[in-house]
Amino acid sequence: MNDFLQQFLIESRELVTQGTEGLLLVEQSPGNADLLDTVFRAFHTLKGGAGIVEFAAMEHAVHAAEELLVEVRSGRRTLDARLVGDALACLDLVTAWLDTLERTGALPENVDAGQASPPSGVPAADWTAALFSRNSGVLHRAVTAIRFVADRDCFYQGEDPIARMSALPRLLSLDLEPVLAWPALGELDPYSCNLILTALTSASPGDVTAHMQGHSGRCEIVAVAAAGVPRIEEELPMNVRKLLEEQLAVLDADKVQRLAGRIASVSRTTANAMRFCGRDDQAERLGNALGSDEEAGRRLRSSITQLLASGSAAPAMRAESSPAVETVARTLRVDAARIDSLVRLTGELTVAKNGIGHTARLAHANGDAVAGLLKEHHLVLDRLIGQLQSSAIAMRVLPLRSVFQRFPRVMREMASSLGKPVKLEIEGEDTEADKTIVEMLFEPLLHIVRNAIDHGVEDANERLKAGKPAVATIHLRAARAADQVLIEVTDDGGGIDLERVAEVATRRGLATEANLRMMSEADIIDLIFAPGFSTAARITEISGRGVGMDTVRTAVENMGGRVSIASRRGHGTTVSFALPFSVMMTQVMTVESGGQVFGIPVDAVVETVRIASEDIAGVGEARVIVHRNRTVPIIELGTVLDGSQQRETSAETHAMVVIVAVAGQSVGIRVDRPGERMEVILKPLDGLLSGTPGIAGTTLLGDGRILLVLDIVEILQ
Amino acid sequence: MTVRLTDRGEILLEDTCPSEDAEILLQKLSADPDAPVDLRACEFAHTAVIQVLMAAMPKVLGPPAGLALRDWVYPILARRSVSD
Numbered sequence: 001m002n003d004f005l006q007q008f009l010i011e012s013r014e015l016v017t018q019g020t021e022g023l024l025l026v027e028q029s030p031g032n033a034d035l036l037d038t039v040f041r042a043f044h045t046l047k048g049g050a051g052i053v054e055f056a057a058m059e060h061a062v063h064a065a066e067e068l069l070v071e072v073r074s075g076r077r078t079l080d081a082r083l084v085g086d087a088l089a090c091l092d093l094v095t096a097w098l099d100t101l102e103r104t105g106a107l108p109e110n111v112d113a114g115q116a117s118p119p120s121g122v123p124a125a126d127w128t129a130a131l132f133s134r135n136s137g138v139l140h141r142a143v144t145a146i147r148f149v150a151d152r153d154c155f156y157q158g159e160d161p162i163a164r165m166s167a168l169p170r171l172l173s174l175d176l177e178p179v180l181a182w183p184a185l186g187e188l189d190p191y192s193c194n195l196i197l198t199a200l201t202s203a204s205p206g207d208v209t210a211h212m213q214g215h216s217g218r219c220e221i222v223a224v225a226a227a228g229v230p231r232i233e234e235e236l237p238m239n240v241r242k243l244l245e246e247q248l249a250v251l252d253a254d255k256v257q258r259l260a261g262r263i264a265s266v267s268r269t270t271a272n273a274m275r276f277c278g279r280d281d282q283a284e285r286l287g288n289a290l291g292s293d294e295e296a297g298r299r300l301r302s303s304i305t306q307l308l309a310s311g312s313a314a315p316a317m318r319a320e321s322s323p324a325v326e327t328v329a330r331t332l333r334v335d336a337a338r339i340d341s342l343v344r345l346t347g348e349l350t351v352a353k354n355g356i357g358h359t360a361r362l363a364h365a366n367g368d369a370v371a372g373l374l375k376e377h378h379l380v381l382d383r384l385i386g387q388l389q390s391s392a393i394a395m396r397v398l399p400l401r402s403v404f405q406r407f408p409r410v411m412r413e414m415a416s417s418l419g420k421p422v423k424l425e426i427e428g429e430d431t432e433a434d435k436t437i438v439e440m441l442f443e444p445l446l447h448i449v450r451n452a453i454d455h456g457v458e459d460a461n462e463r464l465k466a467g468k469p470a471v472a473t474i475h476l477r478a479a480r481a482a483d484q485v486l487i488e489v490t491d492d493g494g495g496i497d498l499e500r501v502a503e504v505a506t507r508r509g510l511a512t513e514a515n516l517r518m519m520s521e522a523d524i525i526d527l528i529f530a531p532g533f534s535t536a537a538r539i540t541e542i543s544g545r546g547v548g549m550d551t552v553r554t555a556v557e558n559m560g561g562r563v564s565i566a567s568r569r570g571h572g573t574t575v576s577f578a579l580p581f582s583v584m585m586t587q588v589m590t591v592e593s594g595g596q597v598f599g600i601p602v603d604a605v606v607e608t609v610r611i612a613s614e615d616i617a618g619v620g621e622a623r624v625i626v627h628r629n630r631t632v633p634i635i636e637l638g639t640v641l642d643g644s645q646q647r648e649t650s651a652e653t654h655a656m657v658v659i660v661a662v663a664g665q666s667v668g669i670r671v672d673r674p675g676e677r678m679e680v681i682l683k684p685l686d687g688l689l690s691g692t693p694g695i696a697g698t699t700l701l702g703d704g705r706i707l708l709v710l711d712i713v714e715i716l717q
Numbered sequence: 718m719t720v721r722l723t724d725r726g727e728i729l730l731e732d733t734c735p736s737e738d739a740e741i742l743l744q745k746l747s748a749d750p751d752a753p754v755d756l757r758a759c760e761f762a763h764t765a766v767i768q769v770l771m772a773a774m775p776k777v778l779g780p781p782a783g784l785a786l787r788d789w790v791y792p793i794l795a796r797r798s799v800s801d
Contacts, residue, residue: 155736155765162764166785174789182772185747190739190769 001105004405008053010333012098015049016091018042023084023091030079040069043087046094052406055107058097065090103218128222131175131198138172142200142224143281144208149179150193150217159216161197168211169203170280193217200224202280236307240273244304251301263297270304282307336435339395346389347681347699353381354702393582398438400478400487401429406442407449407476414453421460421471422453428478433485434583437559441487441579444555444563448489448575449474451549456493456573466570468492480581487577496567498524508532525565529553557662557713559583560603586682588709590675591658593637597675597701599709604660608674613655625657625668632659634668635715662712669715682709720745727778728752730759730766739765746773756781756791770794 001009019042026035043066050058065087071077100108127147132139146168150161165174175198182188201208205223212219236244247266267286274283286303356378363371404426415422433441457463457472464470475490498521505511505527516524527533531550556563561579580586580603588599609627616623616634623634634657657668682697689695696711719734720741728745730738746752746769753776756762760783762770767790770777777794780787 150764155763160736160764162767162790163761163785166789171789174793176767176771176790176793178771185743185750185773188743188769188772190743190765191736193764193768195764195768195771 001101003401005053005101005105005107007402008049009098009101012046012049012094015042015046016095016098019046019091020088023087026079027081027084033073036069036073036079039087040066040073043069053107055097057108058094061090061093127198127220128224131173131200132224134175135173135200138200139224141202141278141280142172143202144200144205145222145224146197146199146201146208146212147220147222148197148199148212148215148217149219150195150197150215152192152194154193154216155191157216159193161193161195161215161217164212164215165197165199168199168201169207170201172200172202174199204281236277240277241308243273244270244308248301248304248308251297251304259294259297263300266304267300270300270307274307334395336396339392343389343392343396344681344683346385346392347683349385350389350681351700351702353378353385354700355704356381358702358704389585393434393585396435396582397432398435399429400431400433400438400441400485403438403441403445404429404476404478407445410446411449411453411474414450418453419459420453420457422457422474423471424474424476426476431478431480431485433478433579433581436583437485437561437579440555440559441577444552444577445476445487445489447549447552449476452489452491452493452573452575456491456495458494462494466494483581483585483587485577485579485581487579488574490572490574492572495569495571495573496525496528496565497569501525501527504533505530525567528565529563560586560601562603585679586709587677587679588707589658589677590707591656591669591671592673592675593669593671597705597707598637598671599678599680599699599707600658600660600669601696601709601712602677604662604712606659606661606666608656608658609668610654610656613652616655627659627668630666632666632668634670636670637710660712662716665716667716669710680707680709722752723755726752728754728775730754730756730762732758733760733783734762734766736763736765739763739769742766742769743773746775750775753778756786756794758782759786761786762790767794 019039022035022039022042026032026039029035043062047059047062047066050056050062068077068083068087072079072083077083097108128145131145131147132142135142146165148161148165150159151157154161162176165171168174177196177198178194179196180194182194203211205221208221212221247270250262250266253262271283271286274280274286286300356374360371360374360378363374407426408424411422411424452474453472457474458466458468460470463472473492475488477486477488477490479486501524502511502516505524506513506516510527510530510533511519528549529552531548533548533550553563556577556579559579560583561577564576564578565573566576567573586599587602589602589605590597590599592598611625611627616625618624624631625634626632656671656673658671658674659666659668661667680699682699684690684697685692685695694711694715696709696714698709699707701707719731720738721729721731722745723729726749728742730742734742742754746754750773754770755778757778757780759781771794777791779791779795781791
């Protein structure tokens with residue numbers, strides 16, 4: 001199965017779960033609009049996914065259900081049990097298809113959304129049904145059902161499926177069946193595993209999952225209760241009932257003292273009694289869930305009462321029926337929020353480590369004997385925390401393939417609707433980038449590709465006249481360069497028509513003829529990114545929907561990156577994104593101004609210059625310098641951040657100015673002195689400070705001072 | 718040698734049979750498909766070996782010495798050899 005289908009499979013399963021849970025909840029509270037929205041979104045996204053992988057039957061099936069939900073949302077239809085049933089049936093159908101996809105690695109063929117029965121291929125539930133009927137004798141004790149289809153070549157990976165399965169904790173039954181009917185002995189390959197192993201155990205799905213860890217094959221672990229099997233419990237024998245009644249009496253005894261002792265004794269006796277009845281799982285739960293206070297006593301009492309009342313399963317003590325657990329060897333899906341909190345914690349560790357470094361320097365300055373030791377430990381910590389941090393950040397990393405893979409299909413449609421034959425070449429899809437960036441990248445890239453086909457690529461005739469192949473090529477490239485990820489979209493079209501850009505910019509009031517004359521070619525091309533700029537002579541369906549290149553620039557800058565264009569008339573255009581590898585880490589340069597330390601994101605820094613004070617000229621209220629033949633306005637940090645007075649520049653003979661640039665706009669920030677370069681994990685401002693303009697976030701310095709990191713984009717505004 | 722032919726023409730599995738025994742067992746069963754397989758001295762056998770038994774369906778002599786083999790695998794092999 002390719003990664004794309006794999007992704008579709010994982011996402012669809014999540015959405016089915018989400019939809020099923022939501023449907024069941026919304027059935028309980030039909031008026032809850034939020035729940036209904038959640039369900040609707042799940043169906044909608046499922047449909048979208050099916051569309052992307054071109055699975056028409058699923059798209060139709062889910063669409064039909066979605067239509068019903070739309071009617072419910074708009075109040076044209078009431079949500080009743082039948083509707084919920086139909087929607088759930090639709091999800092079951094999807095699940096069966098997904099099972100087929102998982103088993104065969106390909107989308108099910110010849111299936112029709114209209115068919116009532118699930119498609120060919122055995123739905124997951126079937127094996128459990130067969131397993132249960134074969135083992136009805138032990139079913140009442142079964143908690144977990146397992147089906148393990150070992151890989152054909154698993155013996156070479158050291159797997160011994162029968163040994164593994166027969167060592168399952170609390171095994172109740174084990175069945176072996178061939179995957180394909182056994183061949184004649186002469187044709188048998190004894191080292192190709194051809195077995196399906198199914199088992200029932202009274203251990204929990206969690207224990208079973210742990211036992212199956214690292215298996216080589218496909219393993220399904222299903223909670224028996226969740227598979228819809230009512231647990232048939234035998235009546236409790238009379239002597240056990242008597243024993244349990246006695247235990248209630250012990251708990252109820254009117255002595256407040258020694259409650260803890262009584263609880264312990266009663267729970268142990270009850271657990272043993274359950275074990276005697278073969279109800280190991282209940283025994284385990286009775287033994288585990290314990291405290292020594294009155295609340296624990298009450299819980300134990302109600303558990304025993306329930307055992308007595310039902311004579312069967314004790315519903316309140318049953319573990320939450322866990323959904324089918326799919327174990328996938330060697331991968332673990334973790335909530336991104338947990339990884340983020342891990343990354344943040346390593347950030348805190350870095351701060352703590354820097355504190356030790358500072359202490360070591362202080363100790364050294366004081367001639368303290370421990371200074372050397374402290375420094376040594378600091379170095380070890382520095383190395384280890386550095387490794388920890390890069391491992392934590394690497395967990396957030398995804399290959400760009402997941403984004404790039406969506407383009408061939410999109411391109412095909414765009415090219416055919418515009419009647420321009422285009423081929424796409426992708427390079428470097430294995431390049432990795434932060435999850436957030438990978439997820440945010442699709443829209444801006446799509447915009448660039450649309451523009452390239454729509455505005456960049458000429459008609460086939462025009463191309464032939466220019467001596468180019470009729471089929472245009474668009475290259476989508478990604479590469480990692482140091483701590484940046486570079487992405488380029490190159491077309492071999494007509495390039496950007498500078499005169500036309502200038503003309504449009506003038507017409508839209510984005511530039512005057514006078515300042516256009518002053519501009520370099522690059523500056524003129526840059527006008528494309530100005531809000532409100534669009535050179536499309538006509539509004540096409542593909543691009544030109546009033547969303548311009550300015551949104552692309554905004555999107556890329558929001559990711560902490562930069563976008564640039566290079567173009568040669570007649571030869572084509574390249575749009576490049578330079579994105580940070582990790583959004584969690586920010587490279588900053590520290591500067592001091594008015595006794596306070598500030599951080600400036602290194603991305604924005606162009607250069608640091610030392611100029612004579614008299615070179616700072618006043619233009620009205622503002623101050624400017626002329627640097628490399630350009631006028632650069634100078635700002636004082638204090639003025640920007642709190643509106644305090646500008647300092648008297650005349651007192652100093654020289655000034656340090658850090659020149660920063662964002663979106664082609666430069667500004668000089670006057671500082672007392674530049675500091676060091678460091679990697680920090682930014683904490684957003686919260687509490688009273690939240691919303692302070694010009695500050696992107698904070699981090700702690702080694703000496704305990706707070707570093708305010710400037711938001712250059714906001715400062716330039 | 719954990720797989721060998723006895724004087725009585727039975728195939729004897731002894732102790733713990735590693736996966737390599739699958740090939741040997743397959744050869745012996747191919748040579749004489751009617752030879753009974755004696756599992757009574759067998760502690761455990763690798764899945765590859767048991768697969769050969771499942772495919773060949775010989776008459777098996779048991780129960781085996783090893784508990785896991787006796788409780789979980791032998792009933793399946795015995796059932797097959799009896800029913801067929």
